[in-house]
Amino acid sequence: MKLIIVNQRHANTKTIILKGWVKGLLSVCLLGAPVALGYIGYQLAISDNAFLLTEDTAHKWQQRLSFQKAELEELKQESKRELEALSLRLAMMQARLVRLDAMGERITRMSDFDNGEFDFSQPIVAVGGPALGENEFSESGFLDALSILEMQLEDRQDQLQILEDLLDDRKIQSEVFIAGRPIEQGWIASRFGQRPDPFTGRMSFHAGIDFTTGRAGADINTVASGVVT
Structure with missing residues (x-):
């Protein structure tokens, strides 16, 4: 078996001749490496699947799903109560x-x-x-x-x-409508309009109506809202 080594910088080549046990060892390494890597990958895949599909893992997933289902049901009940x-x-x-x-x-x-x-x-x-x-x-x-x-x-x-x-x-x-008489018994002493002023005796305008009972201390009834004077 010959190995040819090429030097890219100087464009030179070097030939190595393999004989005997070195030739056999190199052949085993080159042919056995892919087989070994494939076997190792297969074993790892089997071990991962076995880990994922164990009974304990499935039980944990079932517990997690049951817990989430219980939380959802509690949330529904709380919303219903509210x-x-x-x-x-x-x-x-x-x-x-x-x-x-x-x-x-x-x-x-x-x-x-x-x-x-x-x-x-x-x-x-x-x-x-x-x-x-x-x-x-x-x-x-x-x-x-x-x-x-x-x-x-x-x-x-x-x-x-x-x-x-x-x-x-x-x-x-x-309240502003005037109705009724301010006294229970009595008469009108002075009407509305022109009249002789009781103090001066001259004619003057009287802007109201005077009622009297002829005695002091008589009760007065309010016939509209306002101030009694």
Whole structure:
């Protein structure tokens, strides 16, 4: 066997002749190295697969999956409890709104406003969609109910504000309107308009009406808002 070594710098070659046992040893190394590397790789692959597919590894994976499943179930239950609590608060707010509507209707009747001017009995309902059962909760149903309640509150707030303004105007008109007599028994001592001044005797304009009972200390009734002089 010959080995030819080429020197790239000087373009020279050198020949080495292998004989005997050196030739056989080199042949074994060149032919046996790929076989040995293939065998080692095969053994490593078998050992890795055996490690990954052991019963203990599968059991650990099963435990991890069970733990994640339990966490997911707990999260679902917690979300359901929170949704039920929010639904309960929503029901309480709706009940308060019903009582507020009843109070608004009563005030409207007592105030003798025109029928149809204020309507606290007509609920604002959404159109479409199936009704939920008593024990059924869903995020979409809760959000729909919350939106309806918000619209109802805005509508009732607007109506109550208008009703309050009208009642205030009516109260002011009632207070400034003069009605009745300031004394129980007595007579008009001086009327409104031109009259002789009781102090000077000259004609002067009287901007009021004088009542008298003919005695001091008589009770006086207020017939309108203002200051008694």
